[in-house]
Amino acid sequence: MPEHFLTADGSSTLFTDRFGETYHSRHGAIQESQHVFLQMGLHALPAGKGETRILEMGLGTGLNALLTVLETEEKEIHYTGIEAFPITETLAQELNFSDQLPHFEASALFNAIHESPWGIWYDLTPQFHLLKVEGKLEEFETDDTYDLVYFDAFAPTTQPELWTEAIFTKVYHLLNPGGVLVTYSSKGDVRRAMIAAGFEVEKLPGPPGKREMLRGRKG
Numbered sequence: 001m002p003e004h005f006l007t008a009d010g011s012s013t014l015f016t017d018r019f020g021e022t023y024h025s026r027h028g029a030i031q032e033s034q035h036v037f038l039q040m041g042l043h044a045l046p047a048g049k050g051e052t053r054i055l056e057m058g059l060g061t062g063l064n065a066l067l068t069v070l071e072t073e074e075k076e077i078h079y080t081g082i083e084a085f086p087i088t089e090t091l092a093q094e095l096n097f098s099d100q101l102p103h104f105e106a107s108a109l110f111n112a113i114h115e116s117p118w119g120i121w122y123d124l125t126p127q128f129h130l131l132k133v134e135g136k137l138e139e140f141e142t143d144d145t146y147d148l149v150y151f152d153a154f155a156p157t158t159q160p161e162l163w164t165e166a167i168f169t170k171v172y173h174l175l176n177p178g179g180v181l182v183t184y185s186s187k188g189d190v191r192r193a194m195i196a197a198g199f200e201v202e203k204l205p206g207p208p209g210k211r212e213m214l215r216g217r218k219g
């Protein structure tokens with residue numbers, strides 16, 4: 001069972017014995033998610049498209065989903081989160097994201113992310129539709145395609161099986177043309193696996209405590 005852990009920006013994360021890692025950077029969970037997934041991912045998509053389809057690898061604490069719904073109020077979003085080891089609602093209640101985010105709906109939306117059913121589309125708001133999929137990315141099958149992938153697995157040293165050319169090829173095929181994958185990792189092996197899968201890869205400045213991160217685009 002993961003345990004609560006406080007990061008340097010005052011926001012919560014979890015530490016898991018199963019993987020021997022925290023779910024987010026110890027330098028700041030909210031800071032990291034904001035930078036890697038929202039700023040370098042969501043906000044870097046071309047404007048003007050009516051609807052955005054997002055796939056998250058590792059729904060975990062729900063922080064990326066929460067930040068996304070809070071920052072896309074008027075936009076139509078379909079958000080699919082895959083999670084192999086869902087956390088309990090009790091553990092979710094120990095996380096302090098809602099107190100750290102200056103948004104009056106943060107708490108209600110965070111609770112709804114965790115209380116909503118698995119395996120069916122759920123309208124978190126009239127514009128934001130959430131599908132929580134319990135299972136492993138390796139076994140995930142769908143006819144849907146996506147504009148943006150938040151690739152948020154545990155580190156390549158911890159889960160090497162998820163940072164391979166084969167996995168990135170699978171994700172590449174799930175993306176629409178022009179679609180984007182963002183990840184906090186900047187490892188050379190990861191970059192090479194992404195390139196081998198077909199991505200055009202950029203190194204970008206990382207979040208606090210991390211020099212670089214990667215963004216891949218499907219041409």
Ligand SMILES: C[S@@+](CC[C@H](N)C(=O)[O-])C[C@H]1O[C@@H](n2cnc3c(N)ncnc32)[C@H](O)[C@@H]1O
Nearest residue numbers: 058059060061063083084085136137152153154
């Ligand atoms: C680094 S944590 C990030 C969690 C999440 N994005 C968040 O903000 O809390 C990685 C997540 O991936 C999940 N995970 C691990 N292996 C997985 C797999 N093979 N398929 C899907 N999810 C997996 C873990 O349980 C964990 O929730």
